[in-house]
Amino acid sequence: MPRALRIVLSLALASGLLAAVILGTGLSWPDLEGSFRALGWRLWGASLAVQGTLYVLRALRLRALLRAGERAPSLPSLTAVSASHTTLAYFLPARLGEAALPVLLARSAGTGASAGTAALLLVRLLDLVCLSVLMAAACLSLGAGELAVRLPWLTVVGSALLLPALLFGALLLRSSTLVDLGTGLLSRTGIGRLALGERLLAFLPRVAADVASVDRRALAVAALWSAPLWFGVFAFWGLVAVGTGLEQLGWAEATFGASLTVLSTLLPLNLFGGLGFQDAGFALGFGLLGVPPEAAAASALATHAVYALNLALFGLLGQAWLSARRR
Numbered sequence: 001m002p003r004a005l006r007i008v009l010s011l012a013l014a015s016g017l018l019a020a021v022i023l024g025t026g027l028s029w030p031d032l033e034g035s036f037r038a039l040g041w042r043l044w045g046a047s048l049a050v051q052g053t054l055y056v057l058r059a060l061r062l063r064a065l066l067r068a069g070e071r072a073p074s075l076p077s078l079t080a081v082s083a084s085h086t087t088l089a090y091f092l093p094a095r096l097g098e099a100a101l102p103v104l105l106a107r108s109a110g111t112g113a114s115a116g117t118a119a120l121l122l123v124r125l126l127d128l129v130c131l132s133v134l135m136a137a138a139c140l141s142l143g144a145g146e147l148a149v150r151l152p153w154l155t156v157v158g159s160a161l162l163l164p165a166l167l168f169g170a171l172l173l174r175s176s177t178l179v180d181l182g183t184g185l186l187s188r189t190g191i192g193r194l195a196l197g198e199r200l201l202a203f204l205p206r207v208a209a210d211v212a213s214v215d216r217r218a219l220a221v222a223a224l225w226s227a228p229l230w231f232g233v234f235a236f237w238g239l240v241a242v243g244t245g246l247e248q249l250g251w252a253e254a255t256f257g258a259s260l261t262v263l264s265t266l267l268p269l270n271l272f273g274g275l276g277f278q279d280a281g282f283a284l285g286f287g288l289l290g291v292p293p294e295a296a297a298a299s300a301l302a303t304h305a306v307y308a309l310n311l312a313l314f315g316l317l318g319q320a321w322l323s324a325r326r327r
Helices: 003-024 029-066 075-091 093-109 113-143 153-160 162-173 175-189 195-213 216-243 251-265 277-288 293-326
Strands: none
Touching: 029 075, 029 093, 029 113, 029 216, 029 293, 075 093, 075 293, 093 113, 093 293, 113 153, 113 162, 113 175, 113 195, 113 216, 113 251, 153 162, 162 175, 162 216, 175 195, 216 251, 216 293, 251 277, 277 293
């Protein structure tokens, strides 16, 4: 599919979802204005502190995975890389900014392209494991409480989510095999005979070697950093959701609603900054818990604005740091 057509389709879908959130929930301007006013400067500052801590945790996880190389990047540089990478992955269409991590690591820390790609693969598998486990815990917790009568499927979904958690965990331990499978797929489908395919076939064995060089101890350390990182992710969404008018939420409810928000941002159909998709995921997640539609939609748009603004601020700071280091 041509790139221009993909962008048009993504824009149409995102706009349609955003319109559905606004019109379908009966959202009014006073509702949205009330959500922003409820947040206040103090809670916004707290959201900045939480989000800034997440970049440090991401940097610590990256450093654990990159120590197998010849040169261990510094923690400040990796923090700036994490801030820049997260911003690019969020704002660029279809998650294309994900590919920026190896480039940023190469420019700022002297890490090889294959080592950076291997680190990206490992951190995304760790993210999927943590997301699945936390979503399962939230569903099982809610399914054992008062919501069990109204939402009896929560326990089933929570139990089912343990399966992808185990699958992603197994793939994490056999990541080099996963890369080898990708290499074999390129060869068998004939894509490897194209110019891009040839370059990938030459590149992927180096990625597999770099993945294999990360031992179990390094993976365990990275997993230990992933746990507080993902608790912090959900703490951020819960903090901002409560701060924008959803005061009645408990931990499990905030985690459940936030998990659908996070899932929506990972979709490769996102055009720009989660437009439409993030808002729909947020409104759906908290709407299922019984939050009034107009309150869920107002909080969705307010949290979207806060998250995007915070990302942009940290992304600019990260780029400024990396530019100063290069000079």
